[in-house]
Amino acid sequence: MFDVNDEQIIVMEAGTAGREYWRDLWRYRGLFYFLAWRDIAVRYKQTLIGVAWSLVRPLATMIVFTLVFGAVAKLPSHGAPYAVFVFAALLPWQFFSSALQEGSNSLINNSNMISKVYFPRLVVPVSAVIVSLVDFMIAFALLLVFLWWYHVVPDWRILTLPAFVLLVLGIAVGAGLWFSALNVEYRDFRYIVPFVVQLGLFVSPVGFSSAIVPQPWQLLYALNPMVGVIDGFRWAIIPGQPISWLAVMFSAALAVGLFTSGIWYFRKMERHFADVI
């Protein structure tokens, strides 16, 4: 208590709110944990079908896509059972879409906290993404059941899966940071995000293989960061799936770009959050 060196000095001036930022972020790691825990607890408490919901959604999408793209349109799946083929792609896609939606609404949902207490605001959207990560893990368990059912045995490539998870995490957090900050500034962004997600499901190779996109368009197609991620998931989980390393590189570059620019933009805007929220 009498240790003068231990005393914390905070200087607040226009434009310098961020000086202690990263140290504060570390100090508030407990809050990060509790917010994520709160969202998860509430989600699984509120509805008995909490867990069921995280299973029903990908399952229903998988069945529809398997019927439409596999049975009706008879698109190629490179030898894999179409259901597994779709489900392996749904994993990263559903994670991305729910993380993006949870993340972009997170600041508005916690506006009361933001206008009443100080803490590094970065904690809010990032902890919201964690909830989606839990859903992702539940869906992953379901995937294992499918692999067993269809006798698909992953090979050594499955070991590269964490890298692709990291990739989709980077894209989701980066885009989530952008949208959450924009959502505070311009309230109509909340209508844009569901639209992006809805459209994204069809321009990303979830129900079909990215290999069916004609050669001249492949490069343009790879600009969608989810193309590389989804390809990667299929390649890592199901033996014999093709992968375009170019698309993966694009994804990685976009993930890094989105993530760093997301942090930059969020940090730039967060000083005014409490003024406008």
Next chain:
Amino acid sequence: MSIAISIENLSKKYILRHETRERFTTLRDVLVNRTRAAGRSLMGYIKGAGRTTGSPGFEEFWALKDINFEIRKGERIGIIGRNGAGKSTLLKVLSRIVEPTTGRVTVRGRMASLLEVGTGFHPELTGKENIFLNASILGMSNVEVRAKFDEIVSFADVEKFLDTPVKRYSSGMYVRLAFAVAAHLEPDILVVDEVLAVGDAQFQKKCLGKMEEASSKGRTVIFVSHNMSMITSLCEKAILLDGGRISKAGKAADVVLDYYGNGGPASAEVDFTMIGKKIGDDYAILLGGYLRNTNGRRTTEFDLREPVVVGMRYKILRRRQFDHVFPYPCVYIFAPDGVCAFYSSPLNSQMSDFAPGEYVVECEIPGNMLNSGTYFAGLGFSDIQHGVDTHFFETNALCFHVVEPLDNTSLLYELRNGYSGVIPGAVRPRLAWSVRRDPG
């Protein structure tokens, strides 16, 4: 003694939007306005009038202007001022929630601010879970919470309900639990907004005791309140804010006198939408309030014998179903020492219209009801659909003076039996007396 907080040339600017009554910016509005502005300046060029400057409908508002003061370690400082004087903004800057526009604040020591009790409480979580969550939001570490857990629970008096979701708590229990967490923070500097205006009298006393204890342990306490008796009893120094500036600083009792003396917070009409303050929740918000006499004139001075009309404007934001009992506005009248003189609300049968929209309600306090002196009016809006749900409550939204002309000797004799001194009491109703000789 060393300095805990020093504030140098602090100013804070807000931009107010007049054109729309929308609370939020949307991208659509921005695009439309930019296009319009571009069109206008283009037309300006064509007409040779040069560029138009500034954008219409926006106005700068200095919530704080050139604030300078220092707070020493262990001091208890009260901040007072009328609505819109900048008290809340000052607290928000001190608490690091908003950034100053210019100037600098230096804080030495660990600070905790309580601008609200129960921030982050989630109705679905149990009492125990909310204690941990709220504590982490207030910056307490997990180890600290565990160490003080039993103390917090017994302070709040909720042992039996620890595993019950707080949505099933009574509002009293909820507030007690929320304050108990906050009261067990052990920061060097404690910043407290009017959170003590909640709970029953006994619990308020407990909270005051906790704050006195904090400062006796050498903590610095900064306290904002409309309750002058709390300010004078708790703080040795006070700062009076007026229009974003410090209009007086010094001994608490002197500053409080000044607050009353210079006509104080008397403004016959307040418009909360104009001072960048949102009072209310997602169901109803308070737009403003006013005081008028029965001739319709806006005033803050009333003759003791004439009625006082308290008006409030509020907006219902969304449609909701109510059966049997409807949401209702209410008025609290407080005497200057913070004692509630009385409470009033309209009859349930008058409240059957609650469609979204703006409403004006008026409450007439009859003449010969209040005592002479200064009164504060608190404006609230609640419903009891699921327990008491307060949508907004602004403690001291309005302030007015009741005066009694004592220069008329015949009245002095007639009404006061010739006594010209202060007549005690929070109210002074003229009651029916009967006087007769008992024939015995």
